[in-house]
Each structure stands twice: as C-alpha cells, then as structure tokens.
Amino acid sequence: MSTLLSFRDVWVEYGDRIVIEKLSLDIEAHSFVSIIGPSGAGKSSFLRLILGQEGPTHGSILLDGIPLAPECGPDRGIVFQRYSVFPHLSALGNTILGMECARAPLSARLFGAARRAAKEEAVEMLTAVGLGDSLHLYPAQMSGGMQQRLAIAQALVKRPRILLLDEPFGALDPGIRADMHVLIRKLWSDYALTIVMVTHDIREAFSLGTRVIALDKRRHDPHAPHRFGAVAVYDLPLKERVEQISDERVSITID
Amino acid sequence: MRWVNRQLRRSDRLLLGALPILLLAVAYLLVAASRHAANPADKILPLPSSMVQSMSVLMFQPDQLTGQLVFWADTLASLQRLGIGLGISTLMAICVGLALGALPPVRATFGPLVTGIAVIPPIALLPILFIALGLGETAKVALIVVGIAPVMIRDIAAHVAALPREQIIKAQTLGASSWQVMIRVALPQAMPRLLQAMRLSLGPAWVFLISAEAIASDVGLGYRIFLVRRYLSMDVIIPYVAWIALLAIAMDVTLTFLSRRLFPWAHGDNH
Numbered sequence: 001m002s003t004l005l006s007f008r009d010v011w012v013e014y015g016d017r018i019v020i021e022k023l024s025l026d027i028e029a030h031s032f033v034s035i036i037g038p039s040g041a042g043k044s045s046f047l048r049l050i051l052g053q054e055g056p057t058h059g060s061i062l063l064d065g066i067p068l069a070p071e072c073g074p075d076r077g078i079v080f081q082r083y084s085v086f087p088h089l090s091a092l093g094n095t096i097l098g099m100e101c102a103r104a105p106l107s108a109r110l111f112g113a114a115r116r117a118a119k120e121e122a123v124e125m126l127t128a129v130g131l132g133d134s135l136h137l138y139p140a141q142m143s144g145g146m147q148q149r150l151a152i153a154q155a156l157v158k159r160p161r162i163l164l165l166d167e168p169f170g171a172l173d174p175g176i177r178a179d180m181h182v183l184i185r186k187l188w189s190d191y192a193l194t195i196v197m198v199t200h201d202i203r204e205a206f207s208l209g210t211r212v213i214a215l216d217k218r219r220h221d222p223h224a225p226h227r228f229g230a231v232a233v234y235d236l237p238l239k240e241r242v243e244q245i246s247d248e249r250v251s252i253t254i255d
Numbered sequence: 256m257r258w259v260n261r262q263l264r265r266s267d268r269l270l271l272g273a274l275p276i277l278l279l280a281v282a283y284l285l286v287a288a289s290r291h292a293a294n295p296a297d298k299i300l301p302l303p304s305s306m307v308q309s310m311s312v313l314m315f316q317p318d319q320l321t322g323q324l325v326f327w328a329d330t331l332a333s334l335q336r337l338g339i340g341l342g343i344s345t346l347m348a349i350c351v352g353l354a355l356g357a358l359p360p361v362r363a364t365f366g367p368l369v370t371g372i373a374v375i376p377p378i379a380l381l382p383i384l385f386i387a388l389g390l391g392e393t394a395k396v397a398l399i400v401v402g403i404a405p406v407m408i409r410d411i412a413a414h415v416a417a418l419p420r421e422q423i424i425k426a427q428t429l430g431a432s433s434w435q436v437m438i439r440v441a442l443p444q445a446m447p448r449l450l451q452a453m454r455l456s457l458g459p460a461w462v463f464l465i466s467a468e469a470i471a472s473d474v475g476l477g478y479r480i481f482l483v484r485r486y487l488s489m490d491v492i493i494p495y496v497a498w499i500a501l502l503a504i505a506m507d508v509t510l511t512f513l514s515r516r517l518f519p520w521a522h523g524d525n526h
Contacts, residue, residue, distance in 0.1 A: 053424060074430035083419035086426075088443040088520050097439060098429035108435040138520045151425075158429055 004029040004194055005050065005162060010059035012045050012229065019045045021229030023059075025213070027162075027196065032188055034209030035198045041215045042230040043198045047166055050196060051076055063161065074102070077155030081167045084151035085139045091150050092135045095122035098158045122157060128190070129153045129183060145176035149183065156191060165197040169204065181208060212236045301490035309490045325479070329495075333476040334502070336392065337464050340399025344460075345453055347400070348407035349445070355408065356415025357441045358433065369412075373405035377463060385471060395467040402463040403456040407449075414448045415441045447521035450514040454507055461503060 005027040012020040020042045027033055037043050048054050049061060055070030062068070063075065078084070085094050099118040100108050110118050126132055129149040139147050148168055155163060165184075169177045185208060188195055199205050205212050214234040221227055263271065287300040313326040321328075354361045355369065380401055381394075388394040418441060426440045468477030476495055483491045515522055 051424065051428070072424055072427035074428060076428060078425060078428050080421045080425070083421035084425055086422060086440060086444075088518070097426075097431075101426075101430040101432070101435050101439070105432065105435070108431070108439045140520060154425075155428065160428070 002029050003027070004064065006062045006065075007049075008060045008062065010049065010056040010061060012042065012049065012054075013057040017226040018229035020049075020056075020215075021231060023231055025232055025235065027194065029194050030192055032193075032195045032208060032210045033197070034205035034212045035196065035215060036200070036202055036205045036212060037215035037230065041217065043215055044166070046215060047164055047196065047198050050162065051078055051164055074098070074158050075161045076164060077158055077160035077162070078164045078166065079148065079151045079155055079168045081170050085147055085154065087139050090136050090138055091126060091131055091142075091153075092119065092122055094139070094150055094154050095126055095157055098154060102158075122153075125153045125157045126150075128187065129156075143176070144172050145180060148172065148180060152184070152187065156187065156193075159191075161194065163193050163195045165195060165199075167199055168197070170200060177204075184208065206238065210238055212238065298487045298489060301493070305490045306494050309488065310494045313491065328474055329476045329479050330498070330502075332474045333464060333468065336395050336467075336475070337399065337460055340396045340464070341403070341453065341456070341460055343396070343400050344404040344407055344456065345449065347404045348411045348449060348452060349442070352408045352411025353415060353437055353441055353445060355412035356418075356445075357437045362412070362416070366412075369405055369408055372401075373409055377402035378466060381467065381470065390471040395464065395472070398467045399460050399463045403460050406459075407452045407456055410452045410455075411445050411449060415445050418444060444521075447514050447518040450510050450518075454510045457503055457506055457510075461499065465499075 003026045007023050007025050010020060010023045011018065023046075035043050035046060045054070049056060050068075052068055052070055052072045055068075060067050072078075086097070089097065096110070096115075096118050097108075099121065100110050103114060103118070104110055123132070123135065126135060129152055131146060131149050131153065134142065134146060137146075139150065142150065151168075152163075168184075169180050172180060181204065184195070187193060197205075197208065212234070213232050213236075215230045216233045217228050217230050218233055219228045283300070284303075287297075287302050290297045290300050291302060310326070314324060317323060318325050351365070351369070355366060356362070377398060381398055384394045384397050384401070388397055422440055423436060426436045431439065464475075465477035465480070468475035469481040472478040476499055480492050480495050
C-alpha cells in the first residue's frame with residue numbers, strides 16, 4: 001500500500017510547553033487509524049495538524065509527498081463531536097454546501113441544472129448514510145446520531161483524501177453508537193476511505209481500526225511536566241483487518 | 256404548587272396582562288374626574304372627552320396654515336425618519352458587523368474605532384450633526400444612525416465571532432473561501448440576531464428621534480409634543496405618547512413575527 005500521509009520529525013510546542021515531540025510516522029492509503037491516549041497527550045493537536053488548523057513547530061507533514069499548508073482544505077474532511085453541521089440549513093442544504101462552494105465561487109449557490117445535479121449527488125450520499133427520508137429536516141429536529149450521519153455525508157460528498165473523526169460517537173448512546181460503527185466501517189470499505197479517528201473508547205479504537213496508535217508521554221519530569229511531549233508509545237497494526245483489504249504487509253516506521 | 260411552576264393558559268395570560276393596564280386607566284380616570292370636580296378648567300389631567308375633541312381636530316381637520324392633517328403628517332414624518340435611520344443602521348450592522356466578526360484582521364483594524372464611537376453619548380454629537388449637516392432631515396436621521404448603529408454592529412460582530420470554531424473549520428474543509436464562509440455560514444446565522452438587535456434598538460431610536468425633533472423641526476410626533484407643551488396641552492400630549500407606544504409595540508411584534516417566520520430554525524420549535 002502507498003503512503004498517503006507522512007509525519008517527519010514533527011514537534012508541536014506552545015510557548016515552552018511541548019505537546020508532541022519528534023513524531024515520525026506514515027499513514028497508508030485506505031487504512032483506518034485509531035488514535036487513543038490520555039487527556040492532554042496531544043490527540044487533538046495531532047488531529048489539528050492533519051486538518052491544517054495549526055502547523056508543526058518543527059518538522060514537516062507531507063500529503064502525497066507534498067508539504068501540507070497550515071490551513072484547512074477540501075482534501076481533508078472532518079467530523080467533530082459536536083457543531084459539525086450548520087443549524088440554518090436542512091440536511092440537503094448542509095450536504096450541497098460543499099459542492100456549491102467549489103462550483104460557484106462568488107455566490108456559493110447553484111441554480112438550474114447545476115443545482116439539480118448537485119442535489120442528486122447529495123441525495124445519493126444522504127441515502128448512503130441512512131438519511132434518505134430526512135432530506136428536509138433541520139439539525140435541531142434531528143437526534144445526535146442523525147446529526148453525525150449528516151456530518152459524515154457532508155464531508156464525504158467532497159471525496160476527501162483523508163477523513164478525520166474527532167471523537168465522533170462520544171456523545172451518542174450505546175445503541176446508536178453501535179449502528180454508527182457499522183455505518184462507518186461500511187462507508188470506509190465502499191468509498192475506499194482513509195480515516196484517522198481520535199477516540200476515548202479503547203474498544204471502539206480496536207474494533208474499528210486497522211491500526212491503533214497510542215499517544216502518550218514516554219518520559220515525565222515531575223518538576224517540569226510540560227517539558228516532555230507525547231510520542232506514539234504504541235503503534236499496533238491489526239493484522240486480520242489489514243489482510244481483509246490487502247495481502248501486502250503494512251510497513252510502519254516509528255522512532 | 257410553587258410559583259415557578261405555575262403555567263397559565265393563554266386566555267388567563269391575556270386577562271392577567273390586561274389587568275394592570277385597566278387598573279392604571281381606571282385610577283387615571285378617577286383622579287382626573289376628582290380634579291375636574293374641583294376645577295372644571297383643569298389642564299393637567301384631561302378627561303377622555305377633551306382628548307377626543309382635540310385629537311379629532313388634529314386628525315381630521317386640515318391645518319389652516321399648511322393645509323395638512325397635522326396628526327398624520329407628524330406620524331408620516333417621524334416614521335420616515337425612524338425607518339431610514341433604522342434601515343441604514345441595519346445595513347451597516349450587517350456589512351460592518353459581519354466583516355468585524357468573521358475576519359480577524361478587520362476586527363483588529365476597526366474594532367477599537369467602533370468601540371470608541373459606541374461609547375460616545377450620541378446626544379453629545381447632536382450639535383456637531385446640526386452644524387455639519389444643517390437642520391434638515393439628514394441631521395435627524397444621522398443622529399438615529401450614530402445612536403444605534405454602533406451598538407448593533409458590536410452585537411452582530413460579537414454574535415458572528417462567537418459562532419462555534421468547528422463550524423468555520425468545517426466550512427473550510429468543504430472548500431469555502433473567506434467570502435463563502437461569510438455569506439453562507441456567518442450571514443444566515445446572524446440574521447435572526449439582526450432582527451433581535453433591531454427590536455432592542457427601536458427604543459433608543461425613538462429616543463433619538465424625539466430628541467432631534469424636539470430641538471429643531473417643523474413637523475413630527477416629537478416636535479408636536481414639545482410644541483403643545485408650551486400651552487400645557489396634556490389632551491394632545493397623552494394621546495401622542497400613547498400613539499408612539501402603539502407604533503413601537505406594532506414594530507416589535509412585526510419583527511418578532513418576521514423572525515419566527517423567516518428563520519424557524521433559530522427558534523427551536525418544530526418549524
């Protein structure tokens with residue numbers, strides 16, 4: 001499998017507080033990477049790095065061998081735990097928005113045939129996530145699970161190279177969460193997605209992922225706890241999952 | 256049952272709401288009647304009959320000098336000034352507030368200026384406006400705009416800046432540019448807030464309108480009130496004040512209705 005995203009000697013520092021230190025790893029295309037770790041171990045920073053919400057202090061992050069600009073872009077989709085959908089748009093409006101932004105730079109609205117085409121695409125995606133009969137509902141009328149389904153549809157309609165999930169199922173009750181696990185696995189294989197998911201739920205991390213990375217501080221100075229950052233302390237390929245999608249062995253480089 | 260839990264039926268709510276108003280009216284009538292019993296020529300608390308009499312002259316008999324129906328000419332002039340002032344302020348709130356709220360460089364550049372203008376008491380600027388713009392309509396409208404626009408701008412800017420960061424990030428991952436984030440994410444979500452800001456600005460807008468009309472004008476509700484004050488004509492002042500209150504309530508109700516009608520998603524009901 002080819003490497004999609006590479007971290008090369010990446011450090012993240014806020015002032016003199018080191019959050020991530022000397023992180024080097026590669027993420028292959030079509031992998032489902034779960035990121036776990038205690039609070040404050042840099043999981044969210046790691047996600048923000050890929051998202052482009054912030055840049056590394058040192059080192060570089062390469063997407064397809066090209067350094068990432070420290071700005072969000074349509075090649076990386078995101079589903080947050082909350083606030084991922086726009087409350088003023090219906091499900092359909094939320095999903096079409098991505099296409100409207102790309103195709104109508106000035107008005108960000110489509111009309112006529114272009115709108116019908118975009119609508120068709122959006123309906124198809126909403127049906128794929130199980131919202132086929134809730135096209136005209138507003139987020140406030142939806143349950144938490146439906147909102148997350150909508151957020152996923154909204155991201156996938158842009159066909160992102162990487163889909164980032166920031167504790168996407170953390171606020172859902174267990175039954176709904178199980179449904180969402182089935183859905184995301186299905187979407188992952190149907191659309192050949194590359195997914196990086198941050199989660200607090202270790203069982204979820206192992207049951208969904210093809211690879212689990214645990215971020216934590218390897219060293220700890222009791223007098224200056226902020227001076228050591230997190231590294232990938234465990235990096236576990238889950239073999240049988242990997243073999244489901246390809247017979248090739250996954251190569252992982254850790255420092 | 257605790258009072259915090261007592262919910263009233265709609266009819267009971269209307270009845271209870273009307274009660275204090277009726278009591279106040281009855282109290283006024285009693286006091287006015289007792290004063291008139293003592294002095295039939297009392298002007299301080301006029302009876303309804305004299306109010307009706309003097310108002311019907313203003314409403315239905317053309318003025319000898321101008322040939323206009325004074326009451327309606329006053330109403331039209333005041334509403335026009337108020338409407339233009341409120342309209343300009345709303346437009347400024349949307350354009351400037353959106354840019355201030357959504358674009359950090361714009362906020363850094365113009366935020367202090369807007370704050371500075373907002374803390375100046377607008378009435379203190381009235382002489383400047385009269386000197387710079389003359390005594391015509393422009394100065395009166397300008398006073399309303401100077402008075403309410405900065406507050407509205409700051410309100411909209413704060414609302415836009417407080418939109419969840421996740422939404423702005425999400426929009427960018429959907430390929431939105433700064434402009435697209437502003438018009439498709441920030442603007443629609445600022446609209447209900449804008450109507451709310453208009454409602455809250457109506458009170459100050461009336462204050463500035465009446466002030467401007469009181470000082471230099473030849474027509475308008477505020478002008479008339481301050482004119483007839485010289486003759487202690489409470490029989491005109493009281494109906495005029497009641498009319499202003501009625502107009503203000505009508506505008507408030509209209510704005511609330513519009514907000515519910517146009518932006519059902521912002522009101523949390525079942526659309």
